[in-house]
Amino acid sequence: xxxxxxxxxxxxxxxxxxxxxxxxxxxxxxxxxxxxxxxxxxxxxxxxxxxxxxxxxxxxxxxxxxxxxxxxxxxxxxxxxxxxxxxxxxxxxxxxxxxxxxxxxxxxxxxxxxxxxxxxxxxxxxxxxxxxxxxxxxxxxxxxxxxxxxxxxxxxxxxxxxxxxxxxxxxxxxxxxxxxxxxxxxxxxxxxxxxxxxxxxxxxxxxxxxxxxxxxxxxxxxxxxxxxxxxxxxxxxxxxxxxxxxxxxxxxxxxxxxxxxxxxxxxxxxxxxxxxxxxxxxxxxxxxxxxxxxxxxxxxxxxxxxxxxxxxxxxxxxxxxxxxxxxxxxxxxxxxxxxxxxxxx
Amino acid sequence: xxxxxxxxxxxxxxxxxxxxxxxxxxxxxxxxxxxxxxxxxxxxxxxxxxxxxxxxxxxxxxxxxxxxxxxxxxxxxxxxxxxxxxxxxxxxxxxxxxxxxxxxxxxxxxxxxxxxxxxxxxxxxxxxxxxxxxxxxxxxxxxxxxxxxxxxxxxxxxxxx
Numbered sequence: 001x002x003x004x005x006x007x008x009x010x011x012x013x014x015x016x017x018x019x020x021x022x023x024x025x026x027x028x029x030x031x032x033x034x035x036x037x038x039x040x041x042x043x044x045x046x047x048x049x050x051x052x053x054x055x056x057x058x059x060x061x062x063x064x065x066x067x068x069x070x071x072x073x074x075x076x077x078x079x080x081x082x083x084x085x086x087x088x089x090x091x092x093x094x095x096x097x098x099x100x101x102x103x104x105x106x107x108x109x110x111x112x113x114x115x116x117x118x119x120x121x122x123x124x125x126x127x128x129x130x131x132x133x134x135x136x137x138x139x140x141x142x143x144x145x146x147x148x149x150x151x152x153x154x155x156x157x158x159x160x161x162x163x164x165x166x167x168x169x170x171x172x173x174x175x176x177x178x179x180x181x182x183x184x185x186x187x188x189x190x191x192x193x194x195x196x197x198x199x200x201x202x203x204x205x206x207x208x209x210x211x212x213x214x215x216x217x218x219x220x221x222x223x224x225x226x227x228x229x230x231x232x233x234x235x236x237x238x239x240x241x242x243x244x245x246x247x248x249x250x251x252x253x254x255x256x257x258x259x260x261x262x263x264x265x266x267x268x269x270x271x272x273x274x275x276x277x278x279x280x281x282x283x284x285x286x287x288x289x290x291x292x293x294x295x296x297x298x299x300x301x302x303x304x305x306x307x308x309x310x311x312x313x314x315x316x317x318x319x320x321x322x323x324x325x326x327x328x329x330x331x332x333x334x335x336x337x338x339x340x341x342x343x344x345x
Numbered sequence: 346x347x348x349x350x351x352x353x354x355x356x357x358x359x360x361x362x363x364x365x366x367x368x369x370x371x372x373x374x375x376x377x378x379x380x381x382x383x384x385x386x387x388x389x390x391x392x393x394x395x396x397x398x399x400x401x402x403x404x405x406x407x408x409x410x411x412x413x414x415x416x417x418x419x420x421x422x423x424x425x426x427x428x429x430x431x432x433x434x435x436x437x438x439x440x441x442x443x444x445x446x447x448x449x450x451x452x453x454x455x456x457x458x459x460x461x462x463x464x465x466x467x468x469x470x471x472x473x474x475x476x477x478x479x480x481x482x483x484x485x486x487x488x489x490x491x492x493x494x495x496x497x498x499x500x501x502x503x504x505x506x
Contacts, residue, residue: 022448024426027399028360030392037388041379050375054368061365088362110360260371292374294454 023065025088028110031125035115048124049252055128056135060264062087063136070137073162077102080133089126101161104130105149109156119153121146127158134160139271141166141254166255167268169222169276170242191340193280198306198316199340200333206284208342209319213282214238216315222276224269228285231255244272248288259292262301269305273312280315281305286333287324295329299336306336361403366426369452369463386462390482393466394473400425401474408475415440417475418468425471427464428495438478440499442468447495450488459487461495472499 031051038047066083070076077097081104084092089110095103106112111123121127123146131144141163149155193199193216201209206227217223223243227234231245246268249256257265273279283289283305290298302318309316318337322330376385406421408414415432418440422430428447435441449461461484469482479502486492 022366022426023363024366024448025361025400025424026364026396027403028362029399030396031362033392033395037376037392038379041376041388046379054364054371057368057371058364061367062363065365086363088360090360110362113360260374296454 023061028114031111032114051124052128052252053250053258055125056132057261059129059132060136063133064263068137069139073097073100073102076134076137079137080104080130083133087129089129095157101159102134104158104160106156106158112153112156117153121156123156130158130160138162139267143254163254166246167224167244167272169224169244169272169279171220171222172217172240172243193315195313195315196310198309198318198337200337201317201319201340202322203319204321204323206319209282209284209317210238211342212317212340213280214240216280217243221278221280221315224272224276224279224281226257226265226269226281226283228288248285259289262289262293262297266301266304270308273308273314276314279312280317281309282317284319286318286320290329299332302333302336361400366448366452369449370454372463373453373460389462390466390469393463394470397467397470398474401471406475414472414476418472421471421475425467427467438501440472442497442499444495444497447488450495453489456487456489458490459484459495460489461487464495465497468497468499
């Protein structure tokens with residue numbers, strides 16, 4: 001069923017309301033200009049990656065503006081062609097819908113034409129745009145691949161495949177002491193964290209925040225870790241085998257979230273909190289979110305997350321490096337949260 | 346150019362797509378990080394210029410005796426989605442542009458200096474395509490740097506004057 005929702009502002013973390021709804025127009029040729037400039041700066045791979053990410057943001061922005069939601073792949077498959085007609089990147093039809101994927105055929109891809117009809121998968125902006133639309137319509141993660149739709153590449157086919165949910169709440173299985181990494185073993189914060197509260201750990205190193213988080217996980221809380229650190233490293237160091245870890249990164253990975261996508265990050269946290277029992281959320285490196293966005297947006301994001309933490313009787317632990325912040329900005333963040341220090345406090 | 350290629354080219358020329366305004370900040374940030382601040386400005390200007398030219402050609406609007414260049418530019422700009430402008434002629438082929446609600450400036454947030462580089466290029470490309478002469482554009486004040494309005498000066502490039 002396709003549901004028309006009240007329009008949700010995608011960037012709830014900040015920005016002007018009017019801006020969230022605004023679009024500007026670009027000619028098809030701009031895709032070639034953009035690609036050329038990106039290639040000059042960083043080569044083919046970088047251009048592919050960046051165009052894909054720009055595409056995702058555009059697709060997500062489009063759906064945020066429409067305020068639509070789909071329950072099934074069939075709904076998505078019937079909705080995307082109609083919406084796509086307004087995007088201006090070419091004419092599409094849906095070839096087939098299988099258990100976890102949708103096959104979309106392009107008859108006149110503007111990106112392909114702008115790039116001189118390459119005989120290889122090159123429509124990364126289009127691929128991202130479709131992926132962003134499908135993900136936003138469903139609230140699920142998708143991975144989209146481009147393949148040839150005809151022998152001469154006059155047509156392209158995009159396969160939108162739903163990926164596994166990386167945010168399923170779990171109760172972490174206790175690790176055998178012998179296997180536990182030193183940092184996890186040392187997680188012995190003699191502090192009882194109160195549900196419904198948001199805590200701020202001010203330290204140049206996020207280790208203390210991790211220790212509080214791991215300690216709560218060991219007590220049976222279902223955790224969500226949002227970090228700048230590479231997830232595999234976090235899992236190894238802190239013994240988080242199953243706990244969902246979201247990576248604040250521009251990398252193309254199903255567990256990665258772009259740091260500038262505060263609205264998307266907020267929705268992921270909100271979804272997790274709805275599904276989890278005894279949830280706890282940790283965000284390390286608030287300063288990184290501030291640098292990647294701006295202070296106002298990051299603060300607004302934090303305020304919204306804090307509200308969700310209260311509503312869902314959860315716990316938030318956020319770490320920040322105080323030396324990277326101005327006094328005034330730091331005080332504004334401190335006002336939103338309770339201080340938390342290793343060894344109590 | 347062969348007939349098939351001409352048809353394809355016409356297809357691309359005719360195509361527009363829409364982009365959410367938030368993408369502008371990403372473009373600024375990533376080009377700045379890739380190429381440095383000055384080069385990023387030039388890149389965004391170039392992309393804006395070619396876009397302005399292409400959009401104007403597609404709309405196939407021309408300045409004629411009924412409508413001046415400032416009037417045409419003002420009315421055409423409404424379609425772009427980059428803010429509302431008022432254009433006035435200041436002599437010697439110069440145009441002064443006041444932009445209220447520049448979407449690029451709002452998307453960028455607080456900056457130290459005028460930063461509507463894509464808009465600058467877009468204005469120059471549009472004015473150039475409308476007039477058949479080569480315009481350059483400079484932003485003299487910007488909402489992102491604390492001003493109430495963004496102001497631009499469009500000037501004919503020296504070799505075209």
